[in-house]
Amino acid sequence: MTMDRMLTLGTRGALAVVLVVVALVPVLCxxxxxxxxxxxxxxxxxxxxxxxxxxxxxxxxSLAQTALFGVAGLIAARLSVESGWDPWAAxxxxxxxxxxxxxxxGAVASGSQGIYFLIITLAxxxxxxxxxxxxxxxGAHEGINGVRPPAVLGDPVQDPARMYWFLxxxxxxxxxxxxxxxxxxFGLALQGVRDDPVRMAALGYNVRxxxxxxxxxxxxxxxxxxxxxxxxxxxxxxxxxxxxIAILVLTTAVIGGLNRLEGAWVGALIYTLCDTYLxxxxxxxxxxxGVVFLVIVLVSPGGVVGLLGSAGSWLRHRLAxxxxxxxxxxxxxxxxPVSSGGAR
Amino acid sequence: MxxxxxxxxxxxRGLTRRFGGVVAVGDVALDIAPGERRAVLGPNGAxxxxxxxxxxxxxxxxxxxxxxxxxxxTRLGARQRTRMGLSRTFQTSRLLTGLTVEDNLYLAAIGVSxxxxxxxxxxxxxTAREQARRTAESVGMTDRLATLAGDLSHGEQRQLExxxxxxxxxxxxxxxEPAAGLSRSERQLLTALLLSLDRDVTLxxxxxxMDVALTVAxxxxxxxxxxxxxxxxxxxIRADQRVHDLYLGKAHV
Numbered sequence: 001m002t003m004d005r006m007l008t009l010g011t012r013g014a015l016a017v018v019l020v021v022v023a024l025v026p027v028l029c030x031x032x033x034x035x036x037x038x039x040x041x042x043x044x045x046x047x048x049x050x051x052x053x054x055x056x057x058x059x060x061x062s063l064a065q066t067a068l069f070g071v072a073g074l075i076a077a078r079l080s081v082e083s084g085w086d087p088w089a090a091x092x093x094x095x096x097x098x099x100x101x102x103x104x105x106g107a108v109a110s111g112s113q114g115i116y117f118l119i120i121t122l123a124x125x126x127x128x129x130x131x132x133x134x135x136x137x138x139g140a141h142e143g144i145n146g147v148r149p150p151a152v153l154g155d156p157v158q159d160p161a162r163m164y165w166f167l168x169x170x171x172x173x174x175x176x177x178x179x180x181x182x183x184x185x186f187g188l189a190l191q192g193v194r195d196d197p198v199r200m201a202a203l204g205y206n207v208r209x210x211x212x213x214x215x216x217x218x219x220x221x222x223x224x225x226x227x228x229x230x231x232x233x234x235x236x237x238x239x240x241x242x243x244x245i246a247i248l249v250l251t252t253a254v255i256g257g258l259n260r261l262e263g264a265w266v267g268a269l270i271y272t273l274c275d276t277y278l279x280x281x282x283x284x285x286x287x288x289x290g291v292v293f294l295v296i297v298l299v300s301p302g303g304v305v306g307l308l309g310s311a312g313s314w315l316r317h318r319l320a321x322x323x324x325x326x327x328x329x330x331x332x333x334x335x336x337p338v339s340s341g342g343a344r
Numbered sequence: 345m346x347x348x349x350x351x352x353x354x355x356x357r358g359l360t361r362r363f364g365g366v367v368a369v370g371d372v373a374l375d376i377a378p379g380e381r382r383a384v385l386g387p388n389g390a391x392x393x394x395x396x397x398x399x400x401x402x403x404x405x406x407x408x409x410x411x412x413x414x415x416x417x418t419r420l421g422a423r424q425r426t427r428m429g430l431s432r433t434f435q436t437s438r439l440l441t442g443l444t445v446e447d448n449l450y451l452a453a454i455g456v457s458x459x460x461x462x463x464x465x466x467x468x469x470x471t472a473r474e475q476a477r478r479t480a481e482s483v484g485m486t487d488r489l490a491t492l493a494g495d496l497s498h499g500e501q502r503q504l505e506x507x508x509x510x511x512x513x514x515x516x517x518x519x520x521e522p523a524a525g526l527s528r529s530e531r532q533l534l535t536a537l538l539l540s541l542d543r544d545v546t547l548x549x550x551x552x553x554m555d556v557a558l559t560v561a562x563x564x565x566x567x568x569x570x571x572x573x574x575x576x577x578x579x580x581i582r583a584d585q586r587v588h589d590l591y592l593g594k595a596h597v
Contacts, residue, residue: 185454185462185469192440192451199438202400203508204426204455213461 011312023168026161035160039232041272042167045265046174047225048252050218052264053178055253057187058214059113059194063246064105064121065222067128070241072098073226074132077144077236082137087150087231095223102219103212110211113197125246133238143237147230156232167228174221175261181217182261190214255296257303266304270296351414353378353516353546354399359408361394368394370570371408376516381547383561385554385581387590391570392550393435396520399548400432401425413515427456431514435521437501441494445485445504448493449476449511456512479511483537499530506537517541519549523556535559558582566590 026034047069054060076094079085085093109120132138139145154162181187190210192200197207230236248271256267274292279285300307356374360367369391376382386392397403399410401422409418417425422432440448453472454460462469480486483503488496493504502522509517522538523531531553538560541547551557557564558578566574566587574584581587 181463184464185451185459185472187463188443188447189451189454189460191443192448195440195442196438198402199434199440199508200451200455201422202402202426202432202434202438203452204423204512205451205460206423210460 019172023165026164031158031160034164035157035232037269037272037276038164039156039160039167040275041265041269042164042171043225043228043232044249044252044272045268046167046171046228047222048249048256048268049174049178049261049264050221050225051249051253052256052258052261053182053221054215054218056258056261057182057194058190058211060109060211060215061118061250062109062121062215062218063118063250064109064124064128065218066241066246066249067105067125068098068102068219068222069226069229069249070128070132070236070238071101071226072220072223073230073236073240074138074144076227077147077230078138081144081147087148091224091227094227095220098223098226099216099219102222103216106212106215106219110208110215122243122246125241125243129238129241129243132241139237141238143235143239144230145235147234147236149231149234153231156234160232163232167232170224170228171265174224175265178221178261186210186213251293255293255303257300257305257307257309259302260305260309263303263305270304352376352411353380353413354548355411356399357409357411359395359398359410360406361391361398361403362406367570369398369405372567372570372572374565374572376546376548379543379546381560381562382549382565383557383563384548384550384565384567385557385587386567389569390567392567393520394570395567396432396518396550400430400518426512429456429515430518431509431512431516432518433505433509433520433522435524437498437505439493439496439501439504439508442492444490444492445480445496445507446473446476446489448504449479449507452476452508452511453479456514475511475513479507482510483507484533498525499527502526502530502534506534510541514545516546516548519547519551521550521552523551523553531556 025038029038047065050068051062051065054062054065072091072094074094075097076087076090079090079093080087105121105124109117109124112120133141149156149163152162153166154160156163182191189200189205192203193205193207193210200207200210226236229240252267252271253264254267255270256265257263270292271289274289278288282288296304300310302309352375354374354376356372359369359372359374361369372391372395384392384395394403398405401417401420401424405418409416411417412425412430413428415428417428440451443451450472453475454462457472459469459472477486477489480489483506485500485503485507488500493501496504502525506519506522509519519538523534526534535556538547538549538556547560549557549560558581561578564576564578564581565572566581566584568590573586573590574581576584
């Protein structure tokens with residue numbers, strides 16, 4: 001028991017340390033790293049977590065998250081660049097539009113499950129991509145350039161620190177918000193629908209309504225990521241939501257781990273690191289990226305976070321089993337479990 | 345539901361379900377009084393499960409009508425019937441395997457009481473949680489509250505299956521072969537649990553196991569080839585020659 005408590009405390013402490021280190025990135029690392037790796041990992045993590053939530057808690061593997069991401073990002077970019085809207089107002093309009101589109105997508109797709117759901121959301125992703133690629137209002141293939149983030153967030157290229165912290169705050173809020181939802185009556189029922197829709201209907205639940213609302217709830221998260229991506233890159237185009245990106249988001253969520261929300265950011269960081277540094281070492285970049293992903297998925301179906309989790313419980317088991325219970329009650333050697341907890 | 349107090353809880357007339365050319369249930373009539381314990385028996389393929397699904401709202405009849413608590417529910421789905429106070433178990437356990445026993449029971453409680461879309465914690469939540477724990481106690485699962493339903497043993501899964509049906513305090517309980525796959529001692533526990541149920545609950549059970557069915561039930565409906573062949577008390581059923589030929593004769597020699 002005490003061992004468990006200590007490990008829990010160790011885990012919490014480790015999480016706090018990780019968060020502090022992550023928050024100090026703009027201070028400790030180069031501008032290039034903060035902007036290239038930091039900003040990208042954070043917005044990619046936010047769009048991926050909208051999928052982790054849908055898949056892990058709702059059993060809905062959606063390829064349409066990039067479409068919602070694009071709807072919000074492109075509308076916000078269009079309104080602020082072409083129509084001269086305040087960036088915050090444009091962002092809000094974009095996210096609301098993404099939520100409305102999410103409700104529509106959810107209403108159509110919620111009647112299907114499994115592979116059919118995946119295909120319908122793939123169609124949404126493609127339709128949205130071709131729409132934005134064709135419509136001149138949204139810059140067609142050129143996209144919209146010169147997007148200015150709100151002045152308080154500074155210049156994302158020259159001085160990305162404030163933008164980075166803002167993305168970090170949004171990430172933490174998205175994580176806490178979705179985790180809260182997963183523990184409410186609605187969120188538990190969504191997990192019930194994931195486990196057995198027939199049972200849930202027999203218990204008095206409107207299974208389809210739950211799916212639609214779950215999908216709609218994830219939409220503003222994906223939308224916020226779209227706006228943040230447009231702000232971080234100062235541009236967005238149809239290419240930002242192509243099929244390749246939709247699959248990238250799915251891959252990110254899977255390698256991070258679909259069972260844990262934090263996996264989204266872990267997966268995003270791994271991808272961004274590979275994307276940034278592998279390119280310099282080899283011109284067979286995509287092949288190596290594929291190998292890295294394949295190894296992660298084969299070694300641990302729960303992704304990197306799942307791997308860390310099972311390492312933690314293995315350690316817990318070893319420590320609990322290894323400690324002689326009656327003989328030595330005096331010193332349970334605190335430093336070992338605390339530092340081992342740091343692995344999670 | 346004014347008719348609930350006097351009229352039958354469940355009233356079935358001319359109920360028919362065809363699958364292509366096969367008549368699974370043919371022109372069945374059934375009246376179940378408030379508080380009654382009724383068992384439907386019959387060999388495999390007698391149409392018990394189809395009848396059960398029609399009453400539960402999981403299947404739609406080809407012809408006939410179903411009245412529940414005095415209201416015509418023939419065209420209503422399972423969800424609406426559940427909210428009216430009907431509750432069912434499944435022959436093969438259908439549990440929310442990724443959630444704890446307590447969360448399973450909690451969801452079953454608010455499925456009927458309301459607050460299914462709630463995004464904040466409230467006092468009603470506390471009531472539902474208490475209801476969940478009380479039910480866990482009555483089905484003997486208090487020490488398993490924090491266990492994932494997917495990690496339970498077969499017997500425990502059957503216990504939870506019944507708990508899920510009981511937690512929302514239904515007025516009518518449908519049990520689909522509750523003894524399926526249980527050991528002898530587990531069957532005795534089940535029988536004791538069913539006998540201890542409040543008389544406010546009307547019971548309709550479909551059972552293969554004669555011991556459980558004839559101990560719990562006050563009236564027994566015997567089905568064969570989709571039709572009711574005899575209805576009576578357990579004593580009458582035991583004495584009936586047709587039943588012996590069909591069922592007991594083979595099973596108990």
